[in-house]
Amino acid sequence: MRDLQNCFNQDAVAAELQSVITNLLDVTKEIALAVRQAALADVLGSVQVQNVQGETQKKLDVIANDLLKAALKKNIHVRALASEEDEHVIALHNSGRYVVAFDPLDGSSNIDVNGQVGTIFTVYPGLDNVAADSPLQFFQQGKNQLCAGYVLYGPSTALVLTNGGPTRCFTLDSHHNEFVLTNAKLQVPQNTEEFSINMANQRFWSDNFKRYIADLLAGETGVRGKRFTMRWNAAMVGDVHRVLTRGGIFMYPNDSRHPRQPAKLRLLYEANPMAMLVENAGGKACSEATNKIQRILDIVPDALHQRVSVILGAANEVDICIVYLFKRDQVDQPVLIENEEAY
Numbered sequence: 612m613r614d615l616q617n618c619f620n621q622d623a624v625a626a627e628l629q630s631v632i633t634n635l636l637d638v639t640k641e642i643a644l645a646v647r648q649a650a651l652a653d654v655l656g657s658v659q660v661q662n663v664q665g666e667t668q669k670k671l672d673v674i675a676n677d678l679l680k681a682a683l684k685k686n687i688h689v690r691a692l693a694s695e696e697d698e699h700v701i702a703l704h705n706s707g708r709y710v711v712a713f714d715p716l717d718g719s720s721n722i723d724v725n726g727q728v729g730t731i732f733t734v735y736p737g738l739d740n741v742a743a744d745s746p747l748q749f750f751q752q753g754k755n756q757l758c759a760g761y762v763l764y765g766p767s768t769a770l771v772l773t774n775g776g777p778t779r780c781f782t783l784d785s786h787h788n789e790f791v792l793t794n795a796k797l798q799v800p801q802n803t804e805e806f807s808i809n810m811a812n813q814r815f816w817s818d819n820f821k822r823y824i825a826d827l828l829a830g831e832t833g834v835r836g837k838r839f840t841m842r843w844n845a846a847m848v849g850d851v852h853r854v855l856t857r858g859g860i861f862m863y864p865n866d867s868r869h870p871r872q873p874a875k876l877r878l879l880y881e882a883n884p885m886a887m888l889v890e891n892a893g894g895k896a897c898s899e900a901t902n903k904i905q906r907i908l909d910i911v912p913d914a915l916h917q918r919v920s921v922i923l924g925a926a927n928e929v930d931i932c933i934v935y936l937f938k939r940d941q942v943d944q945p946v947l948i949e950n951e952e953a954y
């Protein structure tokens with residue numbers, strides 16, 4: 612707690628917010644233990660129930676969600692909760708200063724194969740003129756986030772956190788059950804030779820996006836003139852952690868599988884917290900909408916479980932991807948870039 616407390620002090624984090632973050636992190640230590648015990652604690656497998664996203668819930672999804680909700684319900688500073696696993700907002704304390712959203716166990720398809728999973732969380736100011744149980748509490752731009760972070764349950768348990776200042780990395784010291792600061796300022800290199808995408812979706816991508824990936828694959832003799840490698844963990848926490856620690860670009864683009872809902876990742880508790888962590892580490896995070904590119908943190912949500920396309924990581928590589936998406940074949944058409952100074 613000493614390292615976390617120093618960081619709270621450096622960032623001038625309000626005492627009430629500190630208590631919310633501390634509650635969240637205490638639960639992640641319990642989840643880390645359950646993930647480690649796995650079959651020994653009978654937490655693998657599914658519960659044969661679908662969540663609001665239409666995904667079959669894993670036992671650990673339910674356990675993590677219940678633990679987080681139970682802990683935060685006791686905190687008088689939390690006005691409302693939103694979880695990937697719950698369809699509606701959960702109202703808590705009317706006078707609470709904060710609203711909290713989380714994906715209790717991101718990458719849950721990895722649970723049963725002993726792969727990386729994680730908890731992603733974000734805290735926004737509660738809105739006084741809005742009912743505590745209203746989704747409007749969460750229809751705030753990502754740039755309003757007071758804190759964003761994730762805990763990655765990998766070979767070690769890593770916490771990556773920003774309170775608006777630098778993006779820091781802590782490692783769980785399991786002997787003392789305490790997060791110890793191990794990188795005071797993560798920095799995403801501007802350029803990269805590593806990309807992260809689910810290539811199996813290629814046939815559903817736009818032609819411009821296919822061309823961008825084809826040029827990454829073309830190697831030293833292609834137009835990019837260098838060889839790229841590819842990694843895909845199927846858990847955003849794992850893939851973004853690699854981008855934050857080693858560099859790279861992570862993409863989950865729009866695809867044509869579900870025309871009315873072309874993106875997969877959720878804005879509130881996946882894209883926004885990751886975008887804040889990446890931007891505060893010097894990277895970029897954007898999303899492709901019809902004929903325009905948006906900084907993720909500028910998107911005004913209109914649904915609690917809204918999905919957005921995500922392109923984030925090395926600043927120069929994100930820019931190059933945007934050129935492929937919007938400018939290359941459309942040089943005579945205006946390209947709308949919202950909040951242009953961010954790009």
Ligand code: AFP
Nearest residue numbers: 716717718719720809845846847848
């Ligand atoms: P689950 O938590 O349902 O496993 O989904 C994980 C996720 O939302 C994100 O963490 C991954 O990047 C992405 O989905 C993986 O999607 P694909 O299974 O389509 O590769």
